[in-house]
Amino acid sequence: MTAQNENKAGEQFVYVTYILSTPEKVWKALTERQFTEQFWYGLSVECDWQQGSPWRLLAPDGTLAHTGRVLEVNAPYKLVLAWQHEFISKLKAEGHTRVTFEIKQLEEMVKLTVVQSSDRTDGNTISVMARGWPLLLASLKTLMETGASLKSSRHWPAVRRSA
């Protein structure tokens, strides 16, 4: 079964940002904690990025924010993760979603596509997480292009403005 067939029944969002950078640098930013801590609401990512390996995003106070498993890895172009929301119990109970990062070089830019999908149609994980990604991705772009992330994306817990 392809991811697209699975998505057909469930919910998903597709976010894209264009970054003046290289696929290697964007890959490092998504997979190394010294970068994720700067733009991912202060979260550190932990994983060896091998297919089948567990991964997690940890808050500075040790709170488990998100966990999962690496489903597919093709550095620095594609990463597919099983994604379990951990810190809101209602969302945790909804189980796994799937996040796909695709990184494409387009001349001097990198096109980063993030798709998060769920097989469920009755869940809230997709709509809640859909609100967090835009700031995160804007901050990642700013970090890559200027060397500094957006302040509002640096701290945990994330400030959730009503979208």
Place this chain on the structure above:
Amino acid sequence: MDIDTTFRALSHSTRRQLLDRLFERNGQTLSELCDDLGMTRQAVTQHLSILEESNLVVSQMSGREKLHFLNPVPIHHIFSRWIGKYENARLNALALLKDNLERENNDSSK
């Protein structure tokens, strides 16, 4: 993919309406987006292509269907360029100052 492109794309009410529709329900086909819009398919296609060029809409194939998704990331760049600069703390400080000054005015006028 500059801010001018984003503003140009947002400057037309039909395009904002298309974004609103995708906000209500993400991942729609062209036919679904055309429903009750009172416009030709061709006109809607043109508006959608402007939205795609400005990265406010992203399309993906799902089987044989092309689905359209709202991409709010460029709008966040506009937000972070002006509003984000001031940060919440400063905005809160200003709101607090305004409250205090207004209260003082009210007190002194009593």
